[in-house]
Amino acid sequence: MSDHSRRTFLKAAGGAVGSAALLTGGASADGGASGPDRRFLVDLREVSRSEIPDDVEIIHDISEIDVLAARGDPGAVPGSASTVADLAVYQHDQTPDGGPVKEHPAKGRGSSGPAWDSGAPTNTELQWDKRAQRVGDLTENPGNGRTVQDTTTGEGTRVAVVDTGVYDHPDLDGVVNEELSENFTTDPYDFRPNGAGDHGTHVAGTVAATNDGGDGVLGTAPDTEVLSHRVFSGVAGATGDTIAALVDAANKDCDAANISLGYPLPYVYPDEYPFLLDVKEMYRRTAEYAREQDMIIVNSAGNDALDMDQEGVLSLPTEVEGIFGVAATGPIGYLWDDKKKSREDKALKKLEKSTAQPANYTNYGEAVDVSAAGGNYDPEAIDQVEGWYYDLVFSTVYETNENGEIEPSYGWKAGTSMAAPQITGAIALVRSLRPDASATEVENLIKETANDAPGGETYHGAGHLDLRRLVKRAR
Structure with missing residues (x-):
């Protein structure tokens, strides 16, 4: 199947979001x-x-x-x-319209045994992002090689998820510090979601899900502490709420703050919208303050398939000095041919495109520090290929049942929003090994251990995240 046309995507993204009032x-x-x-x-x-x-x-x-x-x-x-x-900010979630439902055959099965017992993949088998990085022992053959989490699980660290809020979930039980979590919007509710969906819950799971009971999903740093700083009430958030949440995270001694959000087309042209330069200055001060506290602000690069190096383009807050920008990658073809019992040994080898392939929607350019797994998809495969959505990132979400009750669940999303928390989790791993490392030292370790990947520096900056090399160097 052919590559998604960047020009087509750019036009669609501009039409979908550009008409929204951004102030x-x-x-x-x-x-x-x-x-x-x-x-x-x-x-x-x-x-x-x-x-x-x-x-x-x-x-x-x-x-x-x-x-x-x-x-x-x-x-x-x-x-x-x-x-x-x-300005109003929006999530960097590029899950295709009409995408998969959140429930899947593995939901609630309660068995972490071989997938062929029920014929459907287990939750962790759907986590190609964690398997490609050998994050934990997710295989059918325990002890088959050293994993990242054999070295560290992020203990002794703290990160903020500045997002839509984090919902109660078994895989996040004991992970979210409810006393320090906070609502930064003007609505009267707490840090849990209020009308903006499960974006923040998905992000938090990517960072720190614990795989509760062995039949959930696993995050990069399950022993880190998460602060849920909610800045969305409904679809859009506010810049002022976001900046306040970031400064507060730095004051609460967070090692990293994850912001999977930004300002989409057409609000990338400062010649047309000169107030963008004022907003950039506010973020610059925020990043400078965070670094003084040795907190790293991690931000998704954006989903407009935008060349951020173009003259006259300013993608915020990714292009702000001191903010760590992350582009998205993902496979094409993961578990599409799901017929063999040994799917875990074959799935990552039988891909049309590798897990380090730049996602068709990701922004790119010099503002990208590294790339990480954010999910990918072939538009021609949507509703044509069984399991096309397996190429998206699988994590913690919630759903509303037929009685209107909210229940924890698992589901797929794609976007640079999903790539940023891979780096946030990586920062927790490094800081657990080197608690006195400065923000600059941690960032340099991530970049120095990153791998070359398809598309080169344009799409990956210093390279594609390599957790095994990272923790080995950080020890």
């Missing part, structure tokens, strides 16, 4: 709207706090980087440069 509170697209009830950011390097009118509501005091997230009339704040548009 919260109903502000106009020029970033300079005024009015009585707008979300905006206040730059305290341009205006004194004492000059801010009392009727401007302060939503987040982010004084560590001289920023306030506010609601009210930005025109009431003195100085034309003192306020910044509070």
Whole structure:
């Protein structure tokens, strides 16, 4: 089957998201709207706090980087440069429309025995991303070679998932620190999802799922501690909420903060939308502050199949100095020919394209530090090939049953959103071995141990994540 056309995808992505209002509170697209009830950011390097009118509501005091997230009339704040548009952010999830249902034959089977016992793959057999990296002992032959988790499981580390929230799940039981987790939106609920889906739950599982009872899924660093910092309430989040959540994560001694989000087409052209440069500055300060606390901000590169090196293009927050950008890769053909009992020995060898193949949707360019497994798909295979969605990333999710009750489950997603947490988990592994390593030292270890991959630096930066080489070097 043929490769997906990047031009076609780019056009579709722009049409799907570009029509959405990207400024919260109903502000106009020029970033300079005024009015009585707008979300905006206040730059305290341009205006004194004492000059801010009392009727401007302060939503987040982010004084560590001289920023306030506010609601009210930005025109009431003195100085034309003192306020910044509070852009809405969106998830970097590129799971195809009409994609697979979350439930699958392995769900709830309660058996980790050989897959052919029931004829369907077990949960961990669907985790090509973890199997390709030899993360843990997921094979039918225990003891068949050393795994990454024989060296470390991320113990003694802490990461923040800045996302849609993390739902209660057996594979995340005891992983999420509920006392330190927090809701950064303006809705009245807690850190669990509220109308934005299971994106954050999927991300958290990729980082730290524990494979509870042996019939769940396994994360890269199951002994790391996860903080659920929710910044989505419904479809879109706000820049001010995101920045506040990142600064708070740094203050809570997180080793990494995962943000699988960004600003899609057409909000990548600063000549057309000059307020993007102001937003970039807010993220630059955030990244600088995080690095002072030795926390690494990991961000997905984006799903617009966009060449970020083009003149006049600015992909935020990936292109911000100090933010670790991750592109997505994935196989084509995983378990498509699912007829042999020894599927675990054959599945990764019988691929049309390798697990390090650049995903058809991933952004690319110099802002990419490394690539990692985010899932891939052949558009011509959708609904034509049984199990085409096995090429997506499989992790923890939740579903609503026929009685309207929410239940934990497992499911597939694809996107650079799914690639970023692979790196976040890797940071936890390194920090568990080298707790005093600086952010720069950890990043350099990840890049120095990365492998060459199809497409070269353009798609992979320093290379494709190699966890085995990484933990061996970090020991």
